[in-house]
Amino acid sequence: MMDLDTTDRALLREMARDAGRSAAALGEAVGLSQPATWRRLRRLREAGILAGQRVDLDAQALGFGVTVFLGVKLATKGRVSLEDFERAVTAIPEVQLVEHVLGLYDYRLRVVARDLADFERVLRRRIMTLPGVGDVEANVLLSDERRPGPI
Template identity: 70%
Template sequence: MIEIDEIDREILRALRRDARVKTTELGRRLGLSQPQAWRRINRLEEAGVIRGRRLILDREKLGFGVTVFLGVKLALKGRVSLSDFERAVAAIPEVQTVEHVLGLYDYRLRVVARDIADFERILRRRIMTLPGAGDVEANVLLSEERLEGPIG
């Protein structure tokens, strides 16, 4: 477990807002030199606190206007390995996330599609043909507000 102080938390908050911020600018904001800021970021990366930096794309501007959350219950537990299902679902480009969950369903998927007709095609031809796929429940995303998680 890595010790994280308030300066580390401020660095994480700044990088969460803009992962492209230069260490010179970050250091200036926090009263650190550029090398001090770089060393702190590097330490957080090496400890696995920072696991990567992402490019966030606007799905709608790319033509994907529908997002659906699917609950998928496996029909043949024990006869289909979870890794087979996970490997097959991860190969579907429209599936953005695959989460193995406890509850009524075994998996929660985030699926993007161009429109409802496109989603129906993805559901029928790709998701329902996955090894072990059983009951499915779909919830169409109406709006989304991104809430930032805790930094401690």
């Protein structure tokens, strides 16, 4: 594991706010030159701390007004059923996140849909027909008060 100094942590905070900024802009925000910023970013990537850059899409603006978190308990357990379930669920475009968890449910899914009728269609036709699906619990997102940020 790589030791991070205060400048590395400041750079990661700035990247979490807006990873699309240039190295010069990031360096200015943390008090580094552009070349020094590039060297630190390369070191963070090589260490696996920066695993890539992503675009943060606004689901609401794209017409997906409903977000639902599903707890999925598999009816049958075993390595084959886990792999089959994971392969099938990741192929569903409305499923934005698949987390294998410990607890009451085996998986936690984040599903987006245009509205509740669209979510019902996704649930009935796609999710409930997945291999090994047993119990499912749905929690509809009412508001998103805090977006994930730096660790």
